[in-house]
Amino acid sequence: MCLRMLHWMLHILPCIGVIYLSIGALSSVVALGANIICNKIPGLAPRQRALCQSRPDVIIVIGEGAQLGISECQYQFRFGRWNCTALGERTVFGQELKVGSREAAFAHAVASAGVAHAITTACSQGNLSECGCDRARQGSYNAREGWRWGGCSADVRHGLELSRLFVDAREVRQSARTLMNLHNNRVGRKVLEEKMKLECKCHGVSGSCTTKTCWTTLPKFREVGYALKDKYEHTVHVEPVSGSRYMRPMFLKVKKSRSYRKPLDTELVFTERSPNYCEEDPATGSAGTRGRLCNRTSPHADGCDLLCCGRGYNTHQYTRAWQCNCKFHWCCYVRCSTCSERTEEYTCK
Numbered sequence: 001m002c003l004r005m006l007h008w009m010l011h012i013l014p015c016i017g018v019i020y021l022s023i024g025a026l027s028s029v030v031a032l033g034a035n036i037i038c039n040k041i042p043g044l045a046p047r048q049r050a051l052c053q054s055r056p057d058v059i060i061v062i063g064e065g066a067q068l069g070i071s072e073c074q075y076q077f078r079f080g081r082w083n084c085t086a087l088g089e090r091t092v093f094g095q096e097l098k099v100g101s102r103e104a105a106f107a108h109a110v111a112s113a114g115v116a117h118a119i120t121t122a123c124s125q126g127n128l129s130e131c132g133c134d135r136a137r138q139g140s141y142n143a144r145e146g147w148r149w150g151g152c153s154a155d156v157r158h159g160l161e162l163s164r165l166f167v168d169a170r171e172v173r174q175s176a177r178t179l180m181n182l183h184n185n186r187v188g189r190k191v192l193e194e195k196m197k198l199e200c201k202c203h204g205v206s207g208s209c210t211t212k213t214c215w216t217t218l219p220k221f222r223e224v225g226y227a228l229k230d231k232y233e234h235t236v237h238v239e240p241v242s243g244s245r246y247m248r249p250m251f252l253k254v255k256k257s258r259s260y261r262k263p264l265d266t267e268l269v270f271t272e273r274s275p276n277y278c279e280e281d282p283a284t285g286s287a288g289t290r291g292r293l294c295n296r297t298s299p300h301a302d303g304c305d306l307l308c309c310g311r312g313y314n315t316h317q318y319t320r321a322w323q324c325n326c327k328f329h330w331c332c333y334v335r336c337s338t339c340s341e342r343t344e345e346y347t348c349k
Contacts, residue, residue, distance in 0.1 A: 047169035057129060061122045062115050062166055069114025072225040073107060076232075079302035081277040081309070085287040097285035100177050100271035102235040104285070106228060108181050109188030109268060112167045113224050116189050120159030120218055124152060131158045134216070142214075147200055150213030156196055160189050174248045176240035180271050183252065187268055191227045195219040231268045238269045278309035289348045296346045308348035316345045 037059070038044065038052035052059050073084040082103050097104050123131035133152035141148050167185050171178040197217050204210030240249030241260065252269060254261045263269045275281065280288035294304035294313055304313040324339035 045170045045172065048166055051166055051169070055130070057127075058119065058162060058166075061118050061128065065115035065118030065163075066111055067114075068118055068221055069107075069111035072114065072221055073110050075222075076106075076110075076225050076229045077103075079300070079307075081289050081301070081307060082274075082286065083292075099275060099284045100180050101274040101284075102232060102268070102270045103274060105180070105184045105235055105268040105270045106232045108184040109191070109228050109231070110225065111188070112163055112185040113188035113192045113228070114221065115167055116156070116159040116163035116192050117218060117221050117224065118159075119162050120154050120156045123155045123158055124218075131155050134158075147212040147214045149215065151199075151201070151215030153215040154196070154218050156193060156216070156218070160193060163189055176249050176252070176271050179240060179249055179252050180238070180269055183263065183265075183269050186265060187231065188224075188228065190265060191231070192219070192224050195223050195227065228268070231266070235268045235270050236263045238263055238271060240271075276309065278311075292348045294346050294348055296344075304346055304348065311349045313346045313348050316347065318343055318345075 034053040034056040037056050038049055041049075041052065041059070044052065070084065077083045084107070097107065119128070119131075122128045124133065126132060132155065134155040134157065135153075137149040137153070139149060164185070168182055171182050171185075197219055198214055199217050200212050200214040202209035202212050237255040238252040239255045241251055241253050242248060243250040252263060252271075254263055275284045275286055277284075277286040278289055280286060280290070289307055289309060290311075292307055294307040295302045296304050296313070299305075301307065319340050319342050321338055321340040323336040326334050326336040328334050
C-alpha cells in the first residue's frame, strides 16, 4: 500500500466522520448510498471500490486503522532521519514512496497490521454488522491446561482477512515492488496474529479456581510496533526471480545468496538501498532534517551530529516561567513565587 492510498484514507476519514456524527447512526451512512460515498473517495483500486460499496461501514474503520499505523510509525522512528513525516503530513500526500527501501517495508507492514487491528477491535465492540466475537471454539475444553474456551474472543481472522482484501488490492501489476509490498503486508498481519493474548477468569466459591474460562484479546498496538521495528533492524535484501514466460518476476529470493532461498514469512524485505534522508526529496519519501529538534550531547541517531547530517545546528534560548512555592495563608488566599529557568533548544540547519 503506497502513500497515495494513505493519503485518501486520511483525506476521506474526516468527511465520513462528519456525516456519521451529524446523522447519529451508522445505518444512516449506509442510507446515503454506498455509491455516493465510495465514488467520492479518490484513488481506489477497482477491488477496493467494490469492497467499499458492499461494506461502506468498514471504510471508516479502515481509515482509523491507517491512522493507527501512521501514528505508530511516527512513534517508532521519532528519533531517526526518516521519521514517517511523509506518511502523515498533508504537504506530501499523493506522493508515492518510490524507493523499495527498508522504510517502505516497515510502512507497509505497520499499515497492514493497523487496518487489521482496527477492524478486529470494531468487531469486538459490535460496531460492524458482519462480525462480532469469535465463537469458533466456544465451549471447547483444553484438557492439558484445564480450562474452557468462553467469553468474547477477538475475531482476528475476520480482521486479517478484510485487511488482506483491502490493503493488498492495490498490488495488481506483477513487479518486484509488488511482490515486496505483498510480502511485507503479510508480515505485518502475521505479527499481529502472533501477538494475540490469552486472558482467563477463574470461577468458584470464595475465589477458588474450580473452573476457568479463557478467551483471546488483541495486543496493544505499541507491542506490534516494537515487534515490527525489531524486524526492520533485520530487514532482508531481496531480488526478483523472473520466469521464462514474459520475463515477469515470479518470486523474491535473498540477494547474494548462492541458493534460491526465499525470504522467510517472518522477515521484512526490501529491494533497494535507503536514501540518507538528509535532504527533502518527495520522490523518495524524504522530508529532510532541516528544522528538526536534536540532542546536542547525544551520540545516537537523535544527536545533532547525526541527525543534522553534518550541516550544523542552530541554538535557541528562551525563558520558561511558572508559579512555584505556593503557600496557603489563613484566611483565605494562596501566595506563590515565580520561578523561571533558561532553556536551550537545538534545531538542524
